[in-house]
Amino acid sequence: MSKIPFPPSIKSRPVYAALQPRPGLSHLVVADGEGAEAVAEMLARAPDAVALRAAMHIFYTPGPNGTDQWGAVQALGAAQAYRAPTIPAMLPRLIRVLADAHMGTQFYLAGTEGLIGQAEREIMATGFPHSAIQKEHRGSTVRRVQCVHCKGITENVATDPFVCSHCGLHLFVRDHYSRRIAAFQGVNIDAEDPGQVPAAVERFK
Numbered sequence: 001m002s003k004i005p006f007p008p009s010i011k012s013r014p015v016y017a018a019l020q021p022r023p024g025l026s027h028l029v030v031a032d033g034e035g036a037e038a039v040a041e042m043l044a045r046a047p048d049a050v051a052l053r054a055a056m057h058i059f060y061t062p063g064p065n066g067t068d069q070w071g072a073v074q075a076l077g078a079a080q081a082y083r084a085p086t087i088p089a090m091l092p093r094l095i096r097v098l099a100d101a102h103m104g105t106q107f108y109l110a111g112t113e114g115l116i117g118q119a120e121r122e123i124m125a126t127g128f129p130h131s132a133i134q135k136e137h138r139g140s141t142v143r144r145v146q147c148v149h150c151k152g153i154t155e156n157v158a159t160d161p162f163v164c165s166h167c168g169l170h171l172f173v174r175d176h177y178s179r180r181i182a183a184f185q186g187v188n189i190d191a192e193d194p195g196q197v198p199a200a201v202e203r204f205k
Contacts, residue, residue: 003038003138009175014113016137021046024106027056029078030094030119032087033063034139035111036072042108043076053077057097059119061090063112064156065140065205087115091122098126107133114144114155117182124179141204145173146183153183159200161189170197173204 006015019042029039039058046052056078062068062085070083084090107123109116116135123133142156152166160173164186171186178185190197 003034004141006137012177013175014117014135014177016116016135018042019108019110019134019136021049021052022106022134025055025102025104027052027106027108028097028101029056029058029108029110030060030090030115031058031073031109032061032111032115032139033065033067034069035063035109035115035136036060036069036076038110038136038138039108040072040076054079056080058082059084059090059094059097061085061087061115063139064114064142067139087118091118094119095122098122101126101128103128105132109133109135111138112140112142113137114142114182117144117177117179121179121182143173143204144183145171145186146178146181147171147186149188153181154186157186158202158204160203161197161200162186 019038021042031039043049057080058073058078060070060073060083073081109119120133142158144155145157146153147164147167149169150167154165161170164171169188170190172189174185174187176185
C-alpha cells in the first residue's frame with residue numbers, strides 16, 4: 001500500500017498501491033521527490049533486476065517540498081535516466097518518448113499526486129491501457145486543484161479552503177478528481193454567504 005494511508009472517499013478519488021515489477025518489453029518510470037524510494041524498492045523485489053534495469057527509462061524531478069533524490073536515481077543503474085527541474089519541464093520530453101513507445105511497455109509512476117496524475121494523463125492519451133500503469137504515492141500530499149468557476153489550476157495547494165490563484169475566489173477542496181485534467185476540484189466556499197469564509201487549515205503537507 002501507499003506509505004501514506006488515505007481515508008476511504010468517493011469513487012473518483014485515486015487509490016495507490018506499491019509498485020510491482022512486471023514482465024515487459026520496456027519499463028518507463030516517472031517519479032518525483034520521495035518517489036525514487038518506491039522505484040528502488042520495486043527493483044529490489046524484481047526476480048531479474050539486471051534485465052529490468054537494462055530496459056528501464058527513468059524521468060525524475062524534485063518534489064514540491066524540495067526533496068531531490070537524483071543521486072539515488074542515478075545509482076539505480078537504469079539504461080536511461082533524465083532529471084528535469086520541474087514537472088512542466090519534464091512533460092514535453094515524456095510526450096516525445098511516449099510517441100515512440102510500443103505496446104508491452106510497463107509504466108511505473110511514483111511520488112506526488114500532481115506528478116502521478118499528469119504523467120498518467122499523457123500516457124493514456126497515447127492509447128496505452130490503464131492496466132499497464134502502476135501508481136504509488138510517496139512524499140508530499142499537496143494537491144493540484146482546478147477552480148470549477150474560472151477553470152484555472154493552482155499547483156501545490158496545502159490549505160483548505162484556499163484562494164484561487166486565478167480568480168481569487170475562496171475554494172473548498174473536494175476529493176472529486178478528474179483524470180482528464182489531472183486535478184482535484186475546488187468549489188467556491190462562500191457562494192451563498194459572501195464573506196463567510198472559515199479559517200484555512202493545513203490539510204495537505
